[in-house]
Amino acid sequence: MKKDLVVRIGGEAGLGLAAAADILAKVFVRLGYHIYSSKEYASQIKGGHNYHTLRITNSNVSADVNDVEVLFAFSKDTIAKHYEFMKKKGIIFVDDSFNVNEEDNKNLVLIKIPVKKLEQELQEKGIVNALFLGAFVKYFGIKSSILEEVIKEFFKEKAGQGERNSKAAREAEKLVERVEEIEAHNNKFDFLSGNDAVTLGALDAGLKFHVQYPMTPVSAILHNLAKEAEKNKELKVMQVEDEIAVINMAIGASYAGARAMCASSGGGFALMIEAMGLASMAEVPLVVVEGQRPGPSTGLPTKTEQGDLKFVLYSGTGDFPHVVLAPANIEECYTETKRAFYLAEKYQLPVLVLIDKQLAESFKTLSFHDESRKLSIDFSKKYGVKIKLEDKDLRNGLFKRYQVENDGVYERTLPGTENGFYTCAGDEHDEVGEIIEEQEIRIKMMKRRMNKLDYIAKELPLQEIYGEKNAEITVVGWGSTSGAIIEAVERLQKQGKSINAFIVKYMRPFMSEEVGNVLGKAKKLILVENNYSAQLGGLIQEKTMIRFEETILRYDGKNFSVDELYEELKKKC
Amino acid sequence: MLTLKDFQREEQPNWCPTCGNFGIILSVKKALMELNVPQEETVLVSGVGCFAKLPYWIKAYGFVGLHGRSLPVAQGVKLANSKLKVIAFGGDGDGYGEGGNHFIHACRRNVNIAYFVHNNGVFGLTTGQYSPTSKKGTKSKSSPSGSEEMPVNPLALAIASGAKFVARAYSGDPKGLVEIMKKAIEYEGFAFVDIMQSCITFGKEHDYFKDKIYHLDDSYDASDKVKAMGKALDYEETERFALGIIYQEL
Numbered sequence: 001m002k003k004d005l006v007v008r009i010g011g012e013a014g015l016g017l018a019a020a021a022d023i024l025a026k027v028f029v030r031l032g033y034h035i036y037s038s039k040e041y042a043s044q045i046k047g048g049h050n051y052h053t054l055r056i057t058n059s060n061v062s063a064d065v066n067d068v069e070v071l072f073a074f075s076k077d078t079i080a081k082h083y084e085f086m087k088k089k090g091i092i093f094v095d096d097s098f099n100v101n102e103e104d105n106k107n108l109v110l111i112k113i114p115v116k117k118l119e120q121e122l123q124e125k126g127i128v129n130a131l132f133l134g135a136f137v138k139y140f141g142i143k144s145s146i147l148e149e150v151i152k153e154f155f156k157e158k159a160g161q162g163e164r165n166s167k168a169a170r171e172a173e174k175l176v177e178r179v180e181e182i183e184a185h186n187n188k189f190d191f192l193s194g195n196d197a198v199t200l201g202a203l204d205a206g207l208k209f210h211v212q213y214p215m216t217p218v219s220a221i222l223h224n225l226a227k228e229a230e231k232n233k234e235l236k237v238m239q240v241e242d243e244i245a246v247i248n249m250a251i252g253a254s255y256a257g258a259r260a261m262c263a264s265s266g267g268g269f270a271l272m273i274e275a276m277g278l279a280s281m282a283e284v285p286l287v288v289v290e291g292q293r294p295g296p297s298t299g300l301p302t303k304t305e306q307g308d309l310k311f312v313l314y315s316g317t318g319d320f321p322h323v324v325l326a327p328a329n330i331e332e333c334y335t336e337t338k339r340a341f342y343l344a345e346k347y348q349l350p351v352l353v354l355i356d357k358q359l360a361e362s363f364k365t366l367s368f369h370d371e372s373r374k375l376s377i378d379f380s381k382k383y384g385v386k387i388k389l390e391d392k393d394l395r396n397g398l399f400k401r402y403q404v405e406n407d408g409v410y411e412r413t414l415p416g417t418e419n420g421f422y423t424c425a426g427d428e429h430d431e432v433g434e435i436i437e438e439q440e441i442r443i444k445m446m447k448r449r450m451n452k453l454d455y456i457a458k459e460l461p462l463q464e465i466y467g468e469k470n471a472e473i474t475v476v477g478w479g480s481t482s483g484a485i486i487e488a489v490e491r492l493q494k495q496g497k498s499i500n501a502f503i504v505k506y507m508r509p510f511m512s513e514e515v516g517n518v519l520g521k522a523k524k525l526i527l528v529e530n531n532y533s534a535q536l537g538g539l540i541q542e543k544t545m546i547r548f549e550e551t552i553l554r555y556d557g558k559n560f561s562v563d564e565l566y567e568e569l570k571k572k573c
Numbered sequence: 574m575l576t577l578k579d580f581q582r583e584e585q586p587n588w589c590p591t592c593g594n595f596g597i598i599l600s601v602k603k604a605l606m607e608l609n610v611p612q613e614e615t616v617l618v619s620g621v622g623c624f625a626k627l628p629y630w631i632k633a634y635g636f637v638g639l640h641g642r643s644l645p646v647a648q649g650v651k652l653a654n655s656k657l658k659v660i661a662f663g664g665d666g667d668g669y670g671e672g673g674n675h676f677i678h679a680c681r682r683n684v685n686i687a688y689f690v691h692n693n694g695v696f697g698l699t700t701g702q703y704s705p706t707s708k709k710g711t712k713s714k715s716s717p718s719g720s721e722e723m724p725v726n727p728l729a730l731a732i733a734s735g736a737k738f739v740a741r742a743y744s745g746d747p748k749g750l751v752e753i754m755k756k757a758i759e760y761e762g763f764a765f766v767d768i769m770q771s772c773i774t775f776g777k778e779h780d781y782f783k784d785k786i787y788h789l790d791d792s793y794d795a796s797d798k799v800k801a802m803g804k805a806l807d808y809e810e811t812e813r814f815a816l817g818i819i820y821q822e823l
Contacts, residue, residue: 209653236652241678245645248638252618252649255636256657260649278639396583397632415616415634415650415657423628423635426621434584435629435637 001033001058001182006067007136010051010082011074013044019154020072020129021052025191026150027133027142028056029365032185036061036483038362038559043216043301049081058185062329062364062483066563072132073098079105091139093132111135111176118171127168134169141181144173189365194333194355195220196363198263198289201337203228203235204372206379208258211238211249216301217357218263218291243271247288251275254284255424257385257414259341263289266308267298273315276350278426280320280449283402283410285344287337292356294557303557304357306479306530310538312352313508321452323351324507328482330364332505335375343459346383347452348410354507356530358480358559386411389419398422398432404444408455457509465518467493467500473573474522475501476548477529478536481560485528488566497573504536516544526550526572530559575606579632586630588623591779593744593770597691598627600747601660604754605633610658618647620672622664623698624691641671648684655685658758663690669705669725676727679763680734687757687764690727691744693772701775713775727767728805728819732798737822738764739801741815743786744771745779749816756818769814782814789817796823 009021018039025035036055042048053064067087073079076098086092088107094100096112113131130151137147148166155162192200199221202210212222222239229237236258240246246262254260264272269290279286290312294305312324323343327336333355340351386393393399399413401422413420423433428445430436466486477485482503489501502518519525519540527537527548532555537548552568554560580602588594605615615633619625621640628635634657638646647661663669668676668690679688695713696702702715706727710719731739738760742750750768757764769786771777793815795801801820808814 209649211649238652240645240682241674244642245675245678248642248645249649249652251638252636252646253653254649255646256616256650256653258653260653274639275642282636282638398582414654416614416654418613420613421632421634423637425629425635425637426639427637433629433635435626 001056004065005056005069006065007054007056007070007072008051008068008082008085009072009074010049010078012047013041013050014046015074016126016129017050017052017074020133021054023133023147023150023154024136025054025363026153027137027146028054029189029191030146030150031142031182032187032189034058034060034189034365035191036063036362036364038064038358041302049075049077051078051082060366061487063487064484064559064561066561070136074128076100093135095128111139113172113175118168122168122171124164124168127165130165130168131172134172135176137169138173138176139179141178144170188367190368191363191365192330192368193220193361193363194327194330194359195361196224197330197333198337198353198355199224199228200368201334202261202287202341204379205338205341205377206259207261207341208234209236209250209253209260210262211240211246211253211260212263213240213243213246213268215265215268217293217360218265218289220360221263221289243268244275247272247275247279247286250286251279251282251284254286255282255415259345260285261287261289263291265291265293266295266311269308269312274317276322277316277318277320279350280322281426282424283348283412283449284424285348286350287340287344287353288350289337289353289355291360292354294555300557302357304480304530304559305555305557306356306481306535307532307555309354309507309531309535312354313539319446319450321349321449322508323349323456324354325351326354326479326505326507327359328479328503328505330359330362331366331371333359334368334371336505338375338377341379342377342383343456346410347456348384348412349452354479356480384409384411386413386420387417389413389417394419395432400431401433402429402431402445402448404431404448406448408451410452453509457511460506460509460511462514463503463505463511465500465502466490468498469500470521471500472498472523473500473526474519474524475499475526475528475569476504476519476536476540477501477527478504481528481530484560484562484565487562488569491562491566492569492573499573504540507539510539510543512543515540516546519544519546524550526552526569528552528560528565530554575609575612577602577606579612580605582630582632584630586626589774591773592623593693593772594624594627594691596744596747596750597624597689597768597770598630600750600754601627601689602631603751604758607751608755608758610758614657616647616650616657616659617662618643618650618659619662620664620667621698622667622691624662624664625667627662641667642675643667644672644675644679644688647686647688648679648682651684651686659686660758661686661688663688665690665692665694665704665706666696669727673705673725677730677734680731680736680765683735683737683763685762687754687760687766689754689757689766689768691770692727692767693770693776695772695776697772697775726806726809729802731765732802732805732820736765736820737762738818739805739820740764740766740818741769742766743769743782743814743816745782746786746816749788753818785812786814786816789815789819793817795819795821
């Protein structure tokens with residue numbers, strides 16, 4: 001395969017689109033291809049118009065492109081909706097009973113499947129996805145045994161259903177001529193969503209307690225972990241009444257010694273804010289995943305946006321330390337979640353992993369084994385947990401848990417530890433957790449807490465520059481838009497433009513000096529964000545006094561494709 | 574064996590002199606002492622309000638969190654380490670107002686913790702507004718013409734929400750209070766005790782309860798859920814408060 005193959009699967013919710021997308025992706029995983037798969041869907045369970053897009057490539061990518069080569073049309077209006085995105089000579093698999101007219105679809109290849117007839121012959125219903133898949137693999141010269149294996153794996157315990165779908169696929173294969181020949185590669189990939197990567201990162205960091213109230217786009221984290229808890233008896237997973245209970249319960253569990261996490265989207269996180277301050281004040285380790293979707297209020301529940309950056313940075317009463325990490329791709333959803341657990345435990349504070357719908361619910365191939373080695377932290381030990389107490393650790397029988405002189409080492413005892421008593425307090429407190437109002441203690445305690453950000457800044461790695469360091473133009477972005485930025489910039493580099501991309505990953509503590517140095521080298525800066533108000537731009541201006549004259553902003557609920565962003569950037573270069 | 578002195582910390586409670594909270598904190602210490610629960614395995618969790626300072630004045634593990642949120646924290650502690658004895662504390666504003674939703678779901682969830690609510694029918698720490706358990710018509714700074722809402726019935730709410738151990742006690746009845754606390758702490762599951770309390774500064778005087786309380790005797794069958802519901806509701810008519818275990822699932 002020389003170029004990308006983009007397959008789009010569109011139609012009403014409830015017709016089996018997701019199954020078709022998943023099965024097709026796994027066929028290509030077996031063939032050793034890289035895949036980036038995203039979905040667009042409405043906030044309804046049946047009906048509406050949803051579509052999945054699989055970008056099948058020879059290289060590691062994290063973004064959508066525009067040109068669709070193959071369309072599975074599960075409904076008649078699917079063709080009209082996606083016609084403008086179709087490549088010339090693109091192929092459409094469609095039910096022949098839709099009576100799609102060749103005249104209306106010039107330059108396209110229509111492969112009409114007699115769905116009704118086959119359903120009657122096979123005495124089956126709801127097999128249209130299997131029929132399209134069978135026709136597809138034949139057309140592209142993929143061994144039918146691969147499709148059958150994937151179908152079998154997909155239906156697992158429902159063996160009968162797997163067999164019926166395979167049979168339908170075989171029938172459809174008979175109707176189609178082999179036109180292309182897709183070769184297999186020797187790659188072995190895993191296929192994960194951002195939610196999956198967060199889940200695995202948390203489990204590899206020794207997660208023991210997860211609590212969540214379901215909310216798009218991060219419900220899959222709850223589903224993944226609930227399933228994991230069935231076989232892993234050391235893991236407790238709770239679904240509770242609301243997000244206020246979610247975060248307070250996680251804080252309680254973490255205080256008692258369990259590595260704890262919770263997850264939500266912006267609306268749920270809004271309910272957690274008071275307790276973010278509590279975790280920071282009481283110095284309880286906590287990992288919170290925030291999967292952004294467009295707000296305000298209920299907003300666009302199933303779409304994507306990067307509109308919560310300033311919200312998660314500045315929400316809360318008073319000044320308190322918390323960390324905000326923004327993974328730029330699915331690999332980093334894994335590594336940054338692990339880093340979050342490490343920082344939370346070592347520095348006893350809440351750490352937020354900020355993702356969005358585009359990261360959370362898109363899938364891609366990656367070599368998970370390689371990723372898991374990238375960030376090696378020993379999670380078999382607990383950081384900062386004191387087991388034995390000596391006289392010097394105590395004041396009148398209470399543990400000096402909030403000691404002011406600490407050199408960056410923050411220690412706590414877990415309930416159950418002999419002589420380790422202290423009060424874990426949301427009130428301002430002294431070194432043993434006694435409630436206080438004295439000004440000098442208040443000042444010392446504020447410093448003890450706020451100093452954490454300086455210690456953490458020293459532990460964070462450098463953020464990546466894509467391209468020549470001294471390029472004339474630097475494109476700046478963060479999070480899920482990074483994939484499109486990097487590819488669009490690469491295209492411009494190939495045309496000889498002096499351009500690079502800089503992706504900001506650490507929002508708090510913010511690496512002002514590093515960011516200032518990188519951006520200071522460019523003659524021209526272009527900011528790309530999936531929000532209305534250029535929130536990262538505002539943060540950079542606040543921290544470095546660097547202002548962005550050129551911005552490319554999108555806030556219609558969609559992510560940038562590489563092609564769209566390339567065109568926008570070209571105008572500004 | 575533990576003595577009361579073992580629970581002593583350097584600071585002394587700063588509640589108003591003769592506040593009902595003194596009776597409650599002493600009863601907590603006595604219950605823990607008599608049950609001989611190791612101090613390091615005791616976790617006291619509270620929220621915000623006059624009552625909420627209690628963990629600062631008992632030597633054990635203490636957690637003083639946010640207004641209305643002691644129940645989720647306490648359940649998290651217990652779920653993370655089942656060896657710990659966990660007692661959550663609430664107030665009528667804290668537990669029945671701010672934390673009302675957590676209360677309903679804690680009853681349903683039945684995590685093995687005790688929940689003691691200091692119910693004095695008034696907001697003390699914010700200087701005397703009516704609370705969720707104030708009688709309809711209560712005149713206060715925020716209800717100069719009398720409050721318009723019906724009061725919450727915590728016992729009925731607990732039973733209806735699936736709680737399996739529901740009791741009422743009174744801060745001025747130390748003997749009865751200690752006994753109920755001990756039973757609640759020992760109970761395997763969510764054990765809820767509504768503790769009626771006077772607020773000598775903003776609310777009811779101590780004598781208010783004198784003629785209105787009575788102890789349930791042995792003839793009362795606490796396992797009959799329908800009767801228990803009746804008992805939970807009857808003070809609204811009779812203005813007499815039954816003390817003891819109102820409902821306990823067998």
